[in-house]
Amino acid sequence: MSLLTIKNLSARVEEKDILKGFNLTVNPGEVHAIMGPNGSGKSTLASVLAGNESYEVTGGEVDFDGKDLLDMAPEERAREGLFLAFQYPVEIPGVSNVNFMKAAVTEVRKHRGLEPLVAKDFLAYMKEKKELVELDGKLAGRSVNEGFSGGEKKRNEIFQMAMLDPKLGILDETDSGLDIDALRIVANGVNKLKSKDKAFIVITHYQRLLDYIVPDFVHVLYDGKIVRSGTKELALELEEKGYDWIKEELTEA
Amino acid sequence: MSEAMTTSILSELVSGAKSANSFKGIRSEAEGFLADSRIPSKKHEDWKYTNIKRLFDNGLNLVSANDITFNSVDGVEVYWSTNEELVGSTAIHSKEAHAALNTSLFEKALVIRVKKGAQVNEELILQQVIKLNDGEFSATRVLIVVEDNASLKCQHHYSGSPQNSSLLNNLTEVFVGQNARLELNYVQEIGEGNLMTTTEVECQRDSNFTTNCVQLYGSLLRNNVNIRLKGENVETHLNGFYMLNGKELFDNHTLVDHLVPHCESNEIYRGILAGKSTGVFNGRVFVHRDAQKTNGYQSNNNILLSDDATMNSKPELEIYADDVRCSHGSTTGQLDEDAVFYLRARGLDEFGATALLLTAFAGDVLKAISSEILRSELEDKIQNKLKEMRA
Ligand SMILES: Nc1ncnc2c1ncn2[C@@H]1O[C@H](COP(=O)(O)OP(=O)(O)OP(=O)(O)O)[C@@H](O)[C@H]1O
Ligand SMILES: [Mg+2]
Numbered sequence: 001m002s003l004l005t006i007k008n009l010s011a012r013v014e015e016k017d018i019l020k021g022f023n024l025t026v027n028p029g030e031v032h033a034i035m036g037p038n039g040s041g042k043s044t045l046a047s048v049l050a051g052n053e054s055y056e057v058t059g060g061e062v063d064f065d066g067k068d069l070l071d072m073a074p075e076e077r078a079r080e081g082l083f084l085a086f087q088y089p090v091e092i093p094g095v096s097n098v099n100f101m102k103a104a105v106t107e108v109r110k111h112r113g114l115e116p117l118v119a120k121d122f123l124a125y126m127k128e129k130k131e132l133v134e135l136d137g138k139l140a141g142r143s144v145n146e147g148f149s150g151g152e153k154k155r156n157e158i159f160q161m162a163m164l165d166p167k168l169g170i171l172d173e174t175d176s177g178l179d180i181d182a183l184r185i186v187a188n189g190v191n192k193l194k195s196k197d198k199a200f201i202v203i204t205h206y207q208r209l210l211d212y213i214v215p216d217f218v219h220v221l222y223d224g225k226i227v228r229s230g231t232k233e234l235a236l237e238l239e240e241k242g243y244d245w246i247k248e249e250l251t252e253a
Numbered sequence: 254m255s256e257a258m259t260t261s262i263l264s265e266l267v268s269g270a271k272s273a274n275s276f277k278g279i280r281s282e283a284e285g286f287l288a289d290s291r292i293p294s295k296k297h298e299d300w301k302y303t304n305i306k307r308l309f310d311n312g313l314n315l316v317s318a319n320d321i322t323f324n325s326v327d328g329v330e331v332y333w334s335t336n337e338e339l340v341g342s343t344a345i346h347s348k349e350a351h352a353a354l355n356t357s358l359f360e361k362a363l364v365i366r367v368k369k370g371a372q373v374n375e376e377l378i379l380q381q382v383i384k385l386n387d388g389e390f391s392a393t394r395v396l397i398v399v400e401d402n403a404s405l406k407c408q409h410h411y412s413g414s415p416q417n418s419s420l421l422n423n424l425t426e427v428f429v430g431q432n433a434r435l436e437l438n439y440v441q442e443i444g445e446g447n448l449m450t451t452t453e454v455e456c457q458r459d460s461n462f463t464t465n466c467v468q469l470y471g472s473l474l475r476n477n478v479n480i481r482l483k484g485e486n487v488e489t490h491l492n493g494f495y496m497l498n499g500k501e502l503f504d505n506h507t508l509v510d511h512l513v514p515h516c517e518s519n520e521i522y523r524g525i526l527a528g529k530s531t532g533v534f535n536g537r538v539f540v541h542r543d544a545q546k547t548n549g550y551q552s553n554n555n556i557l558l559s560d561d562a563t564m565n566s567k568p569e570l571e572i573y574a575d576d577v578r579c580s581h582g583s584t585t586g587q588l589d590e591d592a593v594f595y596l597r598a599r600g601l602d603e604f605g606a607t608a609l610l611l612t613a614f615a616g617d618v619l620k621a622i623s624s625e626i627l628r629s630e631l632e633d634k635i636q637n638k639l640k641e642m643r644a
Contacts, residue, residue, distance in 0.1 A: 050598050054590075074597040075606075083598075090595040094613025100596070103609060107600035143613075160599060 001066070003028050003168055003199050009060035010224075011048045018044040020224035022060070026168070029196045033210055033235060034203045036221035037243045042203045043087050045221070046172045050084040051077050065167060078104075079111035081167035085157035085174045087203075092144040097156070100144050101126065101163050108164050129162040133189040151182040158189040169193070170201045175209040187212030207239035220246055266315050266390065267357050275361065279341030283356035290350045302533045302565050303475055303504040305351070308420050308447060313390035318421070321363055321381045321393060328373040329405065330366045337364050340396050343426045343453040345479070352451055355424040359394035367403040369430075376624050379409045383443055385419030395425040397435070401457070404434035408627060411439070415446030417472050427454040427462075431484065434461045438622055440631070441476070442469040451477040458484025458513075465621050467631055468495040468503045469638055479508045482516040482544075493522040494618040496638045497530030497562070504533035511544035511574075520551040523618050525611055526562035527642040534566045538581065542573040549579035556588055556614060558642060608639050 004026040011019040018041045026032055036042055048055045049062065051074030062069040069077060092100070105125075106116045117125060130140060133155050145153050154174050161169050169190070175183055190200060190213050202213055210218070210232055218234040219226045220243070228234065228246055238246075267284055292309045293300040300306075323331050334340070340362045345352040367373055385391060399405050415421065421443075429435050441448060448471050456462050468474050480489055495503045509518040518538060526532050538549045555564040568581040588610060596606035615635055622628050 052594055073602075074594060075600050075602050078598055078600040086595065086598075090589075090591050092592050092595070092610065092613070094616045095609055100599070100609070103601055103605060104596075104599040107602070107605070111600070164599065 002026060002063075003065055005063040007061045009045075009048070009062060010058045011044060011055050012058055013044065013055050017058070018055075018224055019048065022221075022225050024219070024226065026199045026201065028167075028199055030217070031194070031200045031202060031213060031215045033215035033218045033232075034201060034221050035205065035218065035235065035238055040221045041224045042221055043172055046084050046087075046170050046203060049077075049082065049170060050074060075107065078164070078166075079108050083161050083164055083166035083169045085154070085161060085169065085171045087172040087176075089145050089153040089157055091146045091148075093146050095144050097140045097142060097144050098126070101160065104160070105163055126163065129159060132162050132192055133159045134185050135159045150177045151179065154178060154186060155182065155189075158186050162189060162193060165193075167197065168199050168201070170203070172203045173205065174202075175204055175206060183209065184212060207235045210235050222246065222250070266313065266354070275335035276340060276356075280357050283353040286353045287350065287357060290353070292350055299506060299535070302531060303473065303502060305420070305447065305449060305473065305475065308418060311418060312388060313420060314388055315358060316385065316389045316391050317360055318383070318385065318391035319360060319363075319393060320384070321379050321395070323363075323377060323379050326373060326375045326377045328367060328371040329377050330364070330368070331377070332364055333361045334364045335361045337362055337396060339398060339428060340364075340394065340426065343455060345424065345426075345451065345453045349451075351422055351449055352424055352453075355392045355394060355422050355451070358392040358422075359424070362394040362396050365395070365397045365405075365407065367399045367405045369400040370402045371400075372403070373405050376627070377405065377407045379407065381409065381411050381413075381423070383411060383413035383415040383419075383421050383446055383448070385415040385421060385446060387416040387418045389416075389419045391421050393421065393423045395423065397425065397427045397437070399429050399433040399435045401430040402432045403430065406436045406438075406623060408438045408440065408624070411441045411443050411448060411450075413446075414444035417445040417447075420447045420449065422449045424451045424453070427452060429454065429456045429460045429462045431457040432459040433457070435463070436623060437462075437464045438624075438627060439464070439466040439476070440469070440627075441466070441471060441474050442634070443471045443474075445472050447471065447473040449475045452479070454478070454480040456480065456482050456484065456487045456489060459486045460484070461488045463490040463621060464492070465618065466493045466505070467618075468493070469634055471501060471503065473501075474503045475506070476504065477506045479510070480518070481510045481512060482518070483512055485513050485515045487516040489517070490519045490621055492520065492618045492621050493524075494615050495522075495524040495532060496635065496642070497524065497526045497528070497532055498638065498642050499528045499530060501528075502531045502533070506533075506535045508537045508539065509549065511538070511540040511547045511549065513543060514545040514547070516544065517548040518550070521618055522553045523614060524555045524564070525558060525614070525642070526555060526564055527558040529559070529561040531562070532564045532566075534564070534583075535569070536567075536581070537569045537571065538579065540570075540572040540574050540577055540579065545574045545576045547574060547577040547579065549577065551581040553583045554614070555585040556611065557585060558588065604640075604643055607643070608636060611639060612636070
């Protein structure tokens with residue numbers, strides 16, 4: 001059975017139609033890359049899947065692991081195992097990463113019928129996940145994302161993903177702006193989390209990431225729908241030739 | 254109601270006082286002031302949003318209610334007095350009708366004194382449980398003297414459930430001696446009653462004075478804090494945190510008077526408003542011509558959880574010296590929706606996310622409270638009030 005099935009999804013924001021009949025099926029164990037020009041709707045897709053209420057779903061269905069995703073509140077989606085690594089993680093002054101993660105992990109565990117971790121076990125668990133993404137110990141004690149560099153924010157997203165152990169991770173440009181070391185750390189984090197029952201949707205502009213996180217499929221999102229799908233060779237072709245040739249083919253058709 | 258009638262209500266209240274034999278000097282001065290004045294109405298700039306006068310217009314009977322209890326703390330003398338010399342020497346009664354009313358009507362003053370050099374670590378806790386019935390008025394008075402080189406932490410906790418057309422007026426005078434330290438925390442949670450509190454502070458050189466006021470429940474809470482920095486090198490912090498719901502009205506008026514050079518004042522007032530509540534913040538920082546090298550910082554931040562809540566914020570910085578570092582700022586807005594979504598996307602429900610953000614918002618004020626016990630009590634109370642506000 002597929003993990004995520006998106007059928008004919010349409011969405012708008014502030015009276016503007018962004019997604020226009022989007023289809024995608026993701027099976028457990030798969031990695032899908034979504035590429036596409038700026039403004040094509042990649043982050044909108046991610047936001048709609050995560051349940052951001054400023055985006056209005058105007059049509060279509062999304063099934064997540066046998067449940068109607070669009071019917072769930074954002075927190076239910078998270079507890080069910082959907083995780084979005086934000087393109088622009090939010091800074092939250094005064095809330096420490098530790099307290100935030102303690103609250104989040106407790107909620108997710110509760111949903112899975114597990115008791116909250118006692119302080120000692122929680123700290124050990126956190127230490128293990130911090131090491132996975134080589135997150136500086138000090139960052140974990142600071143306010144969520146406040147004053148973090150771009151790379152630190154992205155690493156913090158992957159750290160949170162590791163903590164929450166989702167079934168589906170959606171990474172929205174987690175690689176953008178990273179130097180090669182940070183990129184390798186982020187990609188390693190993802191690769192270590194990969195398993196046969198988990199899947200990832202990796203939104204990116206750069207083929208470079210896909211050398212580290214090897215996708216099973218590459219899709220091109222343009223004007224609110226997938227206009228082309230292929231394997232990782234498609235990413236190479238896009239990197240070389242840009243998107244114009246796809247746009248041209250579309251207008252010819 | 255006419256002014257003449259309001260004035261006669263005041264005289265009636267004052268002439269009904271039983272305690273005319275004590276504190277004669279300051280009382281006659283205050284009564285002289287009251288004879289020509291009246292309880293300020295909403296026409297008065299300082300009372301624009303806060304109508305206490307209506308309580309007087311409906312008639313108030315003076316009752317005796319010196320029900321402040323306290324723990325015994327080594328190194329602190331606490332006693333009721335009818336002749337303590339320092340009482341009244343901040344001269345507040347010559348400026349403001351409610352203060353003058355307090356001076357003419359309080360029966361005895363609760364005096365708290367820490368002798369020269371005494372370092373008191375345990376917190377002194379004043380518990381004032383207000384039990385006034387409709388139409389009742391009472392005035393209480395506190396004097397805190399922290400002598401040179403001494404230090405004290407004191408909490409004044411107002412609670413009880415007075416009826417909703419009663420009024421308690423408390424005036425606390427504070428003297429912080431040379432190189433002395435005082436942390437003075439207020440918690441105000443009085444159900445439906447009305448409370449008018451004034452704190453008049455004088456700080457001598459090299460002293461350190463911190464006051465935090467947390468307002469949680471009351472129909473009307475009016476809190477005045479006036480701090481005079483009389484000696485050089487004083488550091489003072491004044492903070493407030495308020496949470497309003499329903500039709501509550503909380504009003505904070507503060508004044509920091511920089512009279513001499515090289516002093517520092519830091520002020521953070523923050524609040525969360527829900528329902529149809531109204532908040533008022535008026536913070537004046539006055540830097541006199543001689544007060545060079547003053548550092549004055551003030552901020553007031555408010556979060557509105559409902560469209561029907563109103564915040565009136567007015568920071569005022571008046572600077573007559575030319576070599577100072579001062580800043581102030583005021584913000585009033587909604588909760589950061591992006592932050593709420595971010596937290597929900599990690600599994601916190603809407604209330605959990607909101608509570609985490611608002612607790613963090615309160616944190617900047619709460620961290621100035623040194624007592625861990627008080628802080629954690631307040632955190633619980635804040636959580637409870639947030640639950641009530643979520644509707
Ligand atoms: N909250 C919003 N309010 C108004 N317009 C929005 C909002 N979010 C997205 N849009 C618009 O929707 C379109 C798609 O935006 P989206 O962020 O999904 O693109 P993207 O493919 O992620 O682009 P990028 O590669 O630059 O991240 C853009 O035209 C954008 O301006
Ligand atoms: Mg985007």
